[in-house]
Amino acid sequence: MSPAPPITPPGALPGTLITVAPTGAEANKADVPALPVTLEELLATARDAEAIGASVIHVHIRDEQARPTLDLGRLTETVTALREATSLIVQLSTGGAVTDPEENRLRVLDAAPDAASCSMGTVNFGRDVFLNRWDFIVELHNRMRDSEIVPEYEIFDLGQLTTLQRLLDRHGLPYGEHVHVDLVMGVPGGMPGTAQALVAAVAVLPPGATFAATGVGRTAIPVMLAALSAGGHLRVGMEDTLTYAPGEPVRDNAQLVARAAGIAKIAQRPPMSIANARALLGVRPMVSVA
Numbered sequence: 001m002s003p004a005p006p007i008t009p010p011g012a013l014p015g016t017l018i019t020v021a022p023t024g025a026e027a028n029k030a031d032v033p034a035l036p037v038t039l040e041e042l043l044a045t046a047r048d049a050e051a052i053g054a055s056v057i058h059v060h061i062r063d064e065q066a067r068p069t070l071d072l073g074r075l076t077e078t079v080t081a082l083r084e085a086t087s088l089i090v091q092l093s094t095g096g097a098v099t100d101p102e103e104n105r106l107r108v109l110d111a112a113p114d115a116a117s118c119s120m121g122t123v124n125f126g127r128d129v130f131l132n133r134w135d136f137i138v139e140l141h142n143r144m145r146d147s148e149i150v151p152e153y154e155i156f157d158l159g160q161l162t163t164l165q166r167l168l169d170r171h172g173l174p175y176g177e178h179v180h181v182d183l184v185m186g187v188p189g190g191m192p193g194t195a196q197a198l199v200a201a202v203a204v205l206p207p208g209a210t211f212a213a214t215g216v217g218r219t220a221i222p223v224m225l226a227a228l229s230a231g232g233h234l235r236v237g238m239e240d241t242l243t244y245a246p247g248e249p250v251r252d253n254a255q256l257v258a259r260a261a262g263i264a265k266i267a268q269r270p271p272m273s274i275a276n277a278r279a280l281l282g283v284r285p286m287v288s289v290a
């Protein structure tokens with residue numbers, strides 16, 4: 001049997017894994033009409049993002065009143081619908097909104113996504129607190145491995161990378177045996193969205209880990225450029241960015257994915273195929289929904 005093809009041809013620069021985070025739990029539909037909050041809006045967003053070069057979708061959903069929800073029935077329906085409509089890797093948020101109790105955040109895994117976020121510590125989140133206790137982190141990490149769900153370790157501040165190393169030392173590698181980190185930078189209360197902070201974080205990643213980065217608000221572009229130049233991947237979307245340029249609201253998520261794909265091409269690290277993204281992250285093979 002011939003060996004599996006390498007993820008990238010020998011000598012080639014690695015492509016860029018682009019994650020779209022289209023909705024989040026913080027923005028209000030009333031203030032941001034372009035925010036995708038219904039299933040139909042989410043599916044249209046997902047199809048566009050896939051066509052432009054995204055390979056992962058980071059999903060927060062809303063209820064009938066466009067309020068953030070972790071309702072398991074809705075989450076399961078969303079995962080199924082995204083799989084029918086696209087080939088994207090479906091990553092559910094276990095972060096939810098700052099008000100969501102731990103038990104509801106753990107139950108997200110029952111919707112059986114390909115991947116899920118796993119935040120590595122408590123952080124001030126504007127005027128709120130995003131609470132992630134050590135025991136909760138351990139529970140999330142272990143349940144994900146038992147359910148064959150690939151974690152994306154969300155890092156809001158430098159010390160959370162120490163927590164990640166401690167987690168791996170004590171509880172072992174995740175499902176897929178690859179560690180992938182997302183640096184969420186520029187949150188008011190977390191690390192700044194600067195090249196210097198990104199370089200400091202990359203220096204203390206666990207050995208062999210890959211990383212993506214996103215810069216919240218006006219830090220989006222500095223973080224994107226720093227991540228590309230440091231060999232990292234990108235997360236973009238209206239969860240993190242609502243202003244495209246000073247005084248110019250984001251038109252839609254496709255506009256942000258297109259900008260990331262364009263800059264990645266200029267950096268000679270074009271968007272990675274979904275097949276390569278699955279191989280990189282160690283996500284389960286596509287389940288047929290025919």
Ligand code: KMH
Pocket residue numbers: 024025026093094095096097098117118119125130154
């Ligand atoms: N909405 C934030 C409080 C995640 O998705 O895992 C948490 C968050 C992180 O968005």
Ligand code: ZN
Pocket residue numbers: 021024058060093095096117239
């Ligand atoms: Zn999120």
